Amino acid sequence: MTERRTVFFVSDGTGITAQMLGHSLLTQFEGVDFNQVTLPFVDSAEKAEECLARIEAESASGNGQPIVFSTLVNQDVRQVVRRAKALFLDFFETFIDPLEAGLGVKSSHTIGRSHSAMDKKEYQQRIEAINFAMAHDDGASHRELGQADVILIGVSRSGKTPTSLYLALQFGVKAANYPLIPEDFQRMKLPEALRAHKGHLYGLTIASERLHEIRQERRPGSRYADLDNCRYEVEESENLMRREGIRSINSTSKSIEEIATTILRELRIQRQVY
């Protein structure tokens, strides 16, 4: 029988850090079915009491001890919530003390700094990165391509768009993407617009069979989706990248996080995580 447990992600901010940390720990317990509840913006005594009542109700339900992952910065709020009969794992409480000792500096205990727009300049740059990725999706614009930190190239449906968007949203990196099409393979050359930016190019490739599956869903029975055509396009795009000395990654069984991390590391682009 699969065990079922309720997990609360509690935060005075968005709860995104608490949920990401909790999620990464919970994936280590395969036999348990976790019922996940997010309680964001718990930033007052009143909301702390509501939150406590919610956890206590679950605790009393007989479904096993609830688990609470918390990133509560406010100590008063935290003291209320931690009264719950639950396994209470707080990230701030655990790590702030050793950090204060190690740095010899007191922390500011300011809530919601992490996922806020408080640093206006930094936030603005990130929004600009998102707008840039949208404006330069699928070769839509050649303007300002020189501003790109990275330009992803690859055949249609090799994963360029999700990766570009992720690079912009999560890391604040300016990412364009540009399709490689059969005409490029016939010319055996990079598209004209890309030649001035070779240092920023990075290739995505994919297993032909997987590409065939993805394209079949979009345009069933088309030449575009045909397996032989997919094989031809993948092979030619890989040849082109090799000839031009452009590094590439095979996206077939990789997540956008893994692809994006690999690209930034290989192009030595400094990243922020938002």
Next chain:
Amino acid sequence: MTERRTVFFVSDGTGITAQMLGHSLLTQFEGVDFNQVTLPFVDSAEKAEECLARIEAESASGNGQPIVFSTLVNQDVRQVVRRAKALFLDFFETFIDPLEAGLGVKSSHTIGRSHSAMDKKEYQQRIEAINFAMAHDDGASHRELGQADVILIGVSRSGKTPTSLYLALQFGVKAANYPLIPEDFQRMKLPEALRAHKGHLYGLTIASERLHEIRQERRPGSRYADLDNCRYEVEESENLMRREGIRSINSTSKSIEEIATTILRELRIQRQVY
């Protein structure tokens, strides 16, 4: 004098969890200038030694004790890296033991589960959410609008596109967005395409002055960017939302994380965090 410290984010996976956790803690120390280094994919004895050498070099440089945020799942790798003369804060080591005790289950100690594409079905749904957001950006398509978990409405440049993309990428939620334009205000009605989906609509509004600034950058001196016109559009869009009973949030000083979190909470949409 501002203190400067080097911080390492070390992981056997992408390092995104380690960096997000570290970033949220470091924002609590305002007087310190942190030099941030990401070391992802540290998943072998050899890479562990490289990583150790890198931290040791920083430690010997006299810049103060380095700080290491780690999400190393592999204990052998972790034992190597923690030999470094550094403040070592490992997130798995700290929380896995109490979780195992609380759950009465042993953890699997499998690396890289968190930001991988291992759960194919879940990953596929997330990629579909991204494709959906792209296909339904700025009212581009009315097809399958009924599949949207949320449809954001608001005037041009009120923050609809970044919020939709964030909802898809970070939370796996299907988000469309649809512009409100002067013709809608003259008709005093919602656009035809939206009327069948009122339960999924959510409004974004923004301070007129901020909207004016953003539009000025796009089309300087245009009627579109004119402050009086921005005031008119914002006021009319707020009137329309009020009349139709559509909830809304003012995006002016909020981050996309805060906006997205608020929307999901108010529409009671269950979220995952990736």
